Amino acid sequence: MKAMELVGEKWIEIVTCLVISTTLMRSVSGSESECIFPAIFNLGDSNSDTGGLSAAFGQAPPPNGITYFHSPNGRFSDGRLIIDFIAESSGLAYLRAYLDSVASNFTHGANFATAGSTVRPQNTTISQSGYSPISLDVQFVQFSDFKTRSKLVRQQGGVFKELLPKEEYFSQALYTFDIGQNDLTAGYKLNFTTEQVKAYIPDVLGQFSNVIKGVYGEGGRSFWIHNTGPLGCLPYMLDRYPMKPTQMDEFGCAKPFNEVAQYFNRKLKEVVEQLRKELPGAAITYVDVYTVKYTLISHAQKYGFEQGVIACCGHGGKYNFNNTERCGATKRVNGTEIVIANSCKDPSVRIIWDGIHYTEAANKWIFQQIVNGSFSDPPHSLKRACYGKSIRRHKFQLL
Structure with a gap:
């Protein structure tokens, strides 16, 4: 009799374990399917600036914005940027620039990027070098202050309460980064050799790492980090630093500049791997936009x-x-202001917009390649960017 009771108890235990395991498996696999990001916070340079520099130093002139917004809209492109397509795919409104006080709604995130921004602060003014004084460390300070003040304002109530993110959004949000290109060009503007530029990249990435840790310390957990694009394929580099024929590839890109960009990206990926070890609660996705843009x-x-x-x-x-x-430069002729640097006839079939940035059509194509995770490490789609690299290992340990 006791033996039968023991068998029965053992059987109940086995069945219970199976039920719990099945429930956990469904729960985990279900949670894997899609991340819900109630907000996006972006830090970066002109590749993702939706109006920061324009708010601080004057609007990007026409014909910027002609394709989608039909007028200048703070973006250095004829239309939308990759960050705009990221917001669209997440079901969120386009990010308003943190510095833009006119009709801005930050309910579902904010954009701290400004054109000309670098990771490392530059020892020049924007009029001297073209680099923004709002470097990545400043953007982080702005973000941290925004987070603190958002909480205070929402607690006070009133009309502004509805224009700011809820407190829990900061831990649930997606944090996107696209910066580093200007740190590379800064060295060349000082007549550094490629080897000298490579030599300071570890310091640049050390400061980048500190900002990621800072955001993590503020509660951020999901990170979507773009590497830097093929610098040697941009007209502003090709025009300013002419290369010998042997230094050009078959597609018209300067090999030395692309090589330093690739070196930066390899080191960035190493930094990301280290951050995963130091920040175990973070889900960090490294996105290889270089390969997509060069392709x-x-x-x-x-x-x-x-x-x-x-x-x-x-x-x-x-x-x-x-x-x-x-792009947009004007000249006075016989008392009349005319645009001498205007748009080509059809931006939809062009890749480079103004010699530095990409057209909306190119940005959309690039986004379509990266959104499904094909160029990401780990290979998660954007909608699964809240999961870390070792999610499957954790799942099997759980079961």
Whole structure:
């Protein structure tokens, strides 16, 4: 009798374990399917600036914005940026710039990026070098202050309560980063050699790492980090630093500049791996936009584009780019102000917008390649960016 009772108890225990295991498995696999990000907070440079520099130093001039917004909208492009498509796919409104006080709603996030931003603070003014004084460390300070003040304002109530994120959004949000390109060009502007530029990259990435840790300390857990693009394929580098024929690849890109960008990206990936060890609660996705951008430029016609390294909006020169007469530049002729650096006829078939940034069509194509995780480490789609690299190992340990 006792033996039968023991068997019965053992059987109940086995069944209970199976039920619990099955429930856990369904719960985990269900939670894997999609992350719900109630907000996005972005830090970066002009590749993701939705109005920060314009709010601080004057609007990006027309014809910027002509394709989608039909007028200047703070973006250095004819239309939307990758960060805009990220917001769209998450069901959120386009991010308003933190510095833009006009009609801004930050309920579902904020954008701290400004064009010309670097990771390391620059020892020059924006008028001297073109680099923004709002470096990544300053953006983090702005974010931290925004988080603190948002909580206080919401507690006080009133009209502004509805324009700021809920407190829990800061831990549930997606944190996106796209910065580093200007740190590389800063060295070349000082006549550094490629080896000298490479030498200071560890310091740049050390400061980048500190900001990620800072955001983590503020409660951020989901990070989506873009590496830097093919610097040697941008007209503003090709025009300013002419290369020997042997230094150019078959697609018209400067190999030395692309090599330093690739070196930066390798070191960035190492930093990300280290951050995963130091921040076990973080889900950090490294996104290889370099490969996607270079593939598009080097196979432009295959993907329905034209003239990979020629700017759409510009004036003169081999690349339709003049550093002193950039996109939107005007000139007074017989008392009338005319635009001398205007848009090409059809931006939708061009990749490079103004010699530095990409067209909306290119940004959309790039987003479509990265959104499913094909160029990510770990290979999670954007909708699963809240999961860490070792999610499957954790799942099996749980069961």
